Amino acid sequence: MSDVYAELTWRELIHQSTDDAGLPGWLAERPRTVYAGFDPTADSLHVGHLMAVNILRRFQRAGHRAIALLGGATGMIGDPSGRSQERNLLGEDELRANIAGMERQIRRLLEVDDSPRSALVLDNFDWMGRFGYLEFLRDVGKHFPVNVMLTKDSVKSRLERTDSGLSYTEFSYMLLQAYDFVYLNERHGCELQVGGSDQWGNITAGIDLARRLRGAQLYGMTCPLLTKSDGAKMGKTESGAVWLAPERTSPYQFYQYWINLDDADVGRCLRFFTDLDQAELEGVVAQHEQDPGQRGAQRRLAVELTRLVHGAEGLAAAQRATDVFFGAELGDLTDAQLTEIFADVPSSRLGRDRLAGEGLAVVDALCEAGLAKSKGEARRTITQGGAYVNNRRVESPDARLTPDDLAGRAALVLRTGKKRYAVLCFA
RNA sequence: GGGGGGUUUCCCGAGCGGUCAAAGGGGUCAGACUGUAAAUCUGAUGGCAACGCCUUCGCAGGUUCGAAUCCUGCACCCCCCA
Numbered sequence: 238m239s240d241v242y243a244e245l246t247w248r249e250l251i252h253q254s255t256d257d258a259g260l261p262g263w264l265a266e267r268p269r270t271v272y273a274g275f276d277p278t279a280d281s282l283h284v285g286h287l288m289a290v291n292i293l294r295r296f297q298r299a300g301h302r303a304i305a306l307l308g309g310a311t312g313m314i315g316d317p318s319g320r321s322q323e324r325n326l327l328g329e330d331e332l333r334a335n336i337a338g339m340e341r342q343i344r345r346l347l348e349v350d351d352s353p354r355s356a357l358v359l360d361n362f363d364w365m366g367r368f369g370y371l372e373f374l375r376d377v378g379k380h381f382p383v384n385v386m387l388t389k390d391s392v393k394s395r396l397e398r399t400d401s402g403l404s405y406t407e408f409s410y411m412l413l414q415a416y417d418f419v420y421l422n423e424r425h426g427c428e429l430q431v432g433g434s435d436q437w438g439n440i441t442a443g444i445d446l447a448r449r450l451r452g453a454q455l456y457g458m459t460c461p462l463l464t465k466s467d468g469a470k471m472g473k474t475e476s477g478a479v480w481l482a483p484e485r486t487s488p489y490q491f492y493q494y495w496i497n498l499d500d501a502d503v504g505r506c507l508r509f510f511t512d513l514d515q516a517e518l519e520g521v522v523a524q525h526e527q528d529p530g531q532r533g534a535q536r537r538l539a540v541e542l543t544r545l546v547h548g549a550e551g552l553a554a555a556q557r558a559t560d561v562f563f564g565a566e567l568g569d570l571t572d573a574q575l576t577e578i579f580a581d582v583p584s585s586r587l588g589r590d591r592l593a594g595e596g597l598a599v600v601d602a603l604c605e606a607g608l609a610k611s612k613g614e615a616r617r618t619i620t621q622g623g624a625y626v627n628n629r630r631v632e633s634p635d636a637r638l639t640p641d642d643l644a645g646r647a648a649l650v651l652r653t654g655k656k657r658y659a660v661l662c663f664a
Numbered sequence: 665g666g667g668g669g670g671u672u673u674c675c676c677g678a679g680c681g682g683u684c685a686a687a688g689g690g691g692u693c694a695g696a697c698u699g700u701a702a703a704u705c706u707g708a709u710g711g712c713a714a715c716g717c718c719u720u721c722g723c724a725g726g727u728u729c730g731a732a733u734c735c736u737g738c739a740c741c742c743c744c745c746a
């Protein structure tokens with residue numbers, strides 16, 4: 238059993254715990270069972286979830302037992318923590334699909350097998366779903382003083398807002414999560430809950446409940462929220478969250494997200510997410526500071542994470558695509574290569590006859606491909622030197638495309654700016 | 665119910681009856697620099713068959729040679745007094 242507390246500390250993954258002094262020894266004593274919860278709000282995890290999963294991984298590798306709890310029940314209610322507005326309730330079918338998707342990913346990231354130290358993936362609907370309302374009020378609700386509940390940040394901040402209320406349903410969320418902890422303790426010997434710092438209130442609610450209900454001493458630990466140096470949430474792009482599911486965020490896009498990370502954030506992310514040990518990590522960071530132009534830290538981060546999430550093959554595909562996107566002029570590629578590499582890029586089909594004769598005006602092509610909203614904009618972009626065909630700059634706004642411009646048998650690649658691509662297929 | 669203020673382009677915001685496709689800022693998009701970063705600088709920023717034409721200043725009418733600008737009605741928002 239390795240010292241997971243020390244590791245979490247140097248990785249700066251501990252934001253707050255219920256017992257800073259006692260936890261290291263407590264964890265060293267014997268294998269413990271630790272859990273983190275995930276509400277099934279979508280059918281895939283996103284980068285924001287990676288923190289908690291990653292912490293479970295570290296516990297597991299250090300010899301402890303990890304439980305990933307999917308909130309089939311709590312997900313029906315909606316956690317007000319970190320939320321400024323009341324949530325929309327999800328339907329049961331949607332929840333089930335979401336749980337299935339998230340469970341598949343968690344199973345890949347944690348070690349789940351038949352061994353006794355296997356991680357567990359549980360769904361709290363399995364026990365919460367059977368609870369009767371009266372029974373719950375008597376057995377659980379009785380132990381929650383409302384005045385204490387009202388002091389929790391998640392509740393307080395919502396009540397202070399005049400533009401959004403808080404329903405009784407969401408108000409009750411913390412009772413459910415608190416009960417989960419007690420249940421997992423009873424059934425699976427779980428004694429430690431981890432989560433993002435916004436989960437503190439819910440975690441301590443569980444600890445309080447366990448003490449009152451069973452006289453048990455449980456522990457809690459939170460990790461910092463994943464934010465960027467500019468305060469924005471990490472894992473968000475203009476087009477939305479960065480997902481782990483390749484159908485939602487392709488390996489290439491995933492890889493690029495990390496490659497593009499600000500210098501200011503890359504060190505933290507390496508510490509948070511990768512398995513590099515302290516010495517190696519410091520080496521990578523030092524080298525990066527010496528020669529930031531190499532983007533060594535970003536590259537390493539992107540490689541490690543893409544491999545973790547998408548496997549060696551996903552990583553290879555992402556790197557192939559990157560080489561082409563940021564490489565020189567596109568030569569002869571087969572359509573199969575084009576299709577694979579440009580899978581992430583919007584593509585349009587046009588009739589082959591459009592290339593015949595005079596050819597197709599580049600201006601029109603940019604519009605068709607969605608790279609320009611109007612011909613005026615397309616013309617402007619070209620004039621300013623920002624349009625490319627097969628990675629070669631278009632010189633004149635009157636330029637036209639003919640069959641000679643095809644990069645493959647039937648397709649060519651348009652680009653505006655540094656990295657907005659589109660493929661045109663001429664069938 | 666009474667009184668006052670407001671509604672402008674992606675957002676904020678200026679706008680004398682003509683010279684207004686509409687200042688300025690933000691954003692966005694290109695370019696330069698660089699490192700696929702940040703910062704900075706430059707340019708662009710309603711549409712189109714483009715020295716011209718068309719559409720746009722809450723909505724509908726009206727006055728006028730001419731309306732974002734004046735008048736009438738309507739809608740929505742804000743403030744003050746009840």
